[in-house]
Amino acid sequence: MARSFYQGEAGKFALTVLAFILIFTLLPSIEPLALFGAFTLIQAVNWLTPLLIKS
Secondary structure: OHHHHHHHHHHHHHHHHHHHHHHHHHOOOOOHHHHHHHHHHHHHHHHHHHHHOOO
């Protein structure tokens, strides 16, 4: 089961890297700082939501 978890995480990481590569090659006018800032903000919200919502 742990191996499946790590394979899934590796696949998700590979898809994220592929998405960044495609974005930077297909949209050359994109601002890298804005893209990485938005990505970081989305990840932070995803990590902090369980702490903010206490059932």
